[in-house]
Amino acid sequence: MAKLYFRYSAMNAGKSTALLQVAHNYEEQGQSVFLYTAAIDNRYGVGQVTSRLGPQREAAVFDSQFNFFEQAPQVNCVLVDEAQFLTPQQVRQLHQLAHLRGVPVICYGLRSDFLGEPFAGASYLLTLADTIEELKNICTCGKKATMNIRVDEQGKRLKAGEQISIGGNERYHHVCGRCFYQ
Known part of the structure; x- marks a missing residue:
């Protein structure tokens, strides 16, 4: 089946x-x-x-x-x-x-x-x-990465914006839950 x-x-x-x-x-x-x-x-x-x-x-x-x-x-x-x-x-x-x-x-x-x-x-x-x-990935702190954050051109985290903005490593980072909320 x-x-x-x-x-x-x-x-x-x-x-x-x-x-x-x-x-x-x-x-x-x-x-x-x-x-x-x-x-x-x-x-x-x-x-x-x-x-x-x-x-x-x-x-x-x-x-x-x-x-x-x-x-x-x-x-x-x-x-x-x-x-x-x-x-x-x-x-x-x-x-x-x-x-x-x-x-x-x-x-x-x-x-x-x-x-x-x-x-x-x-x-x-x-x-x-x-x-x-x-599929597993790891955060820079060593814990399992489960979340994504968007960053600007200077690498500063963005906390607002359109849901979809196509980009790669220059635009997004993968992080664990703790780092996501810090």
């Missing part, structure tokens, strides 16, 4: 690397996969799943209007990067894809934003996913 999986973490825990490894493992066994990433994530070019370690691969993009249930090709596995940007309806479509068409769907993303508020996609994934897995 196919399932919907949600693999989440704070930033820089290797979510994209893990996704690329899963794609490789499926294909090494002669099975087909289809990769998706958010259209708004243009850090490495639109339609690219990119690991900070270097590996990169083209992917189809989704925006808020994309319908996964109607448009996903027939493959052995669907992989979704930046899953926090999914809409609630898209999460439901991915859940249906797994349960009605028998296609495993593995989503990778953040749980919460820089203010500790849930992303809609992550909130619905936490509700509908059949399997939820945390």
Whole structure:
């Protein structure tokens, strides 16, 4: 029986690397996969799943209007990067894809934003996913990083702003709960 999986973490825990490894493992066994990433994530070019370690691969993009249930090709596995940007309806479509068409769907993303508020996609994934897995990362203090903070050009923490602002290490840091509140 196919399932919907949600693999989440704070930033820089290797979510994209893990996704690329899963794609490789499926294909090494002669099975087909289809990769998706958010259209708004243009850090490495639109339609690219990119690991900070270097590996990169083209992917189809989704925006808020994309319908996964109607448009996903027939493959052995669907992989979704930046899953926090999914809409609630898209999460439901991915859940249906797994349960009605028998296609495993593995989503990778953040749980919460820089203010500790849930992303809609992550909130619905936490509700509908059949399997939820945390990928681990560490804070500079040595504790497990579970949160993200946004910083300005001088490295000072921002405590207000739009929920979505695309960026990498220059814009976000991963921290533990204690450091998040200090």
